[in-house]
Amino acid sequence: MSEPTPTEETMANSDSGWMSWFTAELTGSPVNCILLVAIVYLLYKIFKSDEVPGPSTPIEPPVPPMKKRDFTLKELKELGDGTSGEGRILVAVNGKVYDVTKGKRFYGPGGPYSCFAGRDASRGLATFSVSAINEEYDDLSDLKPSEMEQVREWELQFSEKYTYVGKLLKPGEQPTSYSDEEDDDEDDIEEIPRHDDVNKKDL
Numbered sequence: 001m002s003e004p005t006p007t008e009e010t011m012a013n014s015d016s017g018w019m020s021w022f023t024a025e026l027t028g029s030p031v032n033c034i035l036l037v038a039i040v041y042l043l044y045k046i047f048k049s050d051e052v053p054g055p056s057t058p059i060e061p062p063v064p065p066m067k068k069r070d071f072t073l074k075e076l077k078e079l080g081d082g083t084s085g086e087g088r089i090l091v092a093v094n095g096k097v098y099d100v101t102k103g104k105r106f107y108g109p110g111g112p113y114s115c116f117a118g119r120d121a122s123r124g125l126a127t128f129s130v131s132a133i134n135e136e137y138d139d140l141s142d143l144k145p146s147e148m149e150q151v152r153e154w155e156l157q158f159s160e161k162y163t164y165v166g167k168l169l170k171p172g173e174q175p176t177s178y179s180d181e182e183d184d185d186e187d188d189i190e191e192i193p194r195h196d197d198v199n200k201k202d203l
């Protein structure tokens with residue numbers, strides 16, 4: 001066997017140097033280790049549910065589109081946590097409720113974001129936490145401007161991917177009565193003033 005040329009040797013050395021630096025960075029601090037485990041776990045959860053169903057996997061009929069309506073927090077949970085008859089999943093973001101049933105691999109049982117099914121996910125999305133879920137109505141008034149910005153960005157993402165089905169009602173708020181024409185119109189999402197808009201108006 002011939003001796004490695006200096007260039008080959010340098011490349012091998014720099015490769016292994018980079019690898020050991022990378023490994024040391026990943027495992028060097030407990031925080032990095034925890035983050036690494038969390039990333040691997042979430043990626044596993046997301047891509048595991050992407051697997052092609054085998055011949056024995058029953059094909060579920062698609063859930064029919066939902067008639068537009070508003071929801072109290074309780075109704076959101078009852079009708080949209082994925083356990084009701086049709087298995088529909090609803091998620092509220094910034095006061096707007098989206099039918100995310102087609103994202104069942106994310107929000108369905110065992111999915112990485114199943115905690116958001118039938119819930120208001122705004123705070124969790126704003127704070128990048130899957131455990132920040134309120135049982136009571138959350139007006140988000142204590143969120144920082146940067147966190148509210150996150151909420152709006154998520155809201156935009158949801159509106160592009162999923163169907164808007166109605167508003168999340170504040171306590172005591174009356175539901176809107178939607179006509180059938182309105183039901184077909186996807187562009188009629190009403191602007192809902194949240195605390196930040198209200199604050200702006202107050203200035």
Ligand code: HEM
Binds near residue numbers: 100161
């Ligand atoms: C460890 C860090 C994380 C990793 C590696 C990760 C990874 C991913 C990936 C790869 C996707 C896209 C999947 C696809 O479109 O096929 C995704 C989507 C998403 N992630 Fe994460 N995620 C992480 C943390 C979080 C956290 C902490 C939250 C919320 C608090 C979150 C909420 C979401 C949501 C809502 C979606 C969109 C699902 C949809 O399209 O409906 N992620 N994540």
